[in-house]
Amino acid sequence: MNLSPDDSRPLTELCEQHGVSPDKVLKLLETVREYEFKERRTGVYDALREILKTGPAREVEQQS
Secondary structure (H helix, E strand, O other), rough: OOOOOHHHHHHHHHHHOOOOOHHHHHHHHHHHHHOOOOOOOOOHHHHHHHHOOOOOOHHHHOOO
């Protein structure tokens, strides 16, 4: 997903404030977008759950 600098900047700032990876948020948004126009959105929650389970170790450490 390509964001304009005007969209990317606030996303990065919000992610930093909440200790979330901007790459992970973009991946979540891309996944939702992939399922958006499907007739049935079966599997979207499983796909999102898998993205949330994976990620850099520093995210897990920050939340502890």
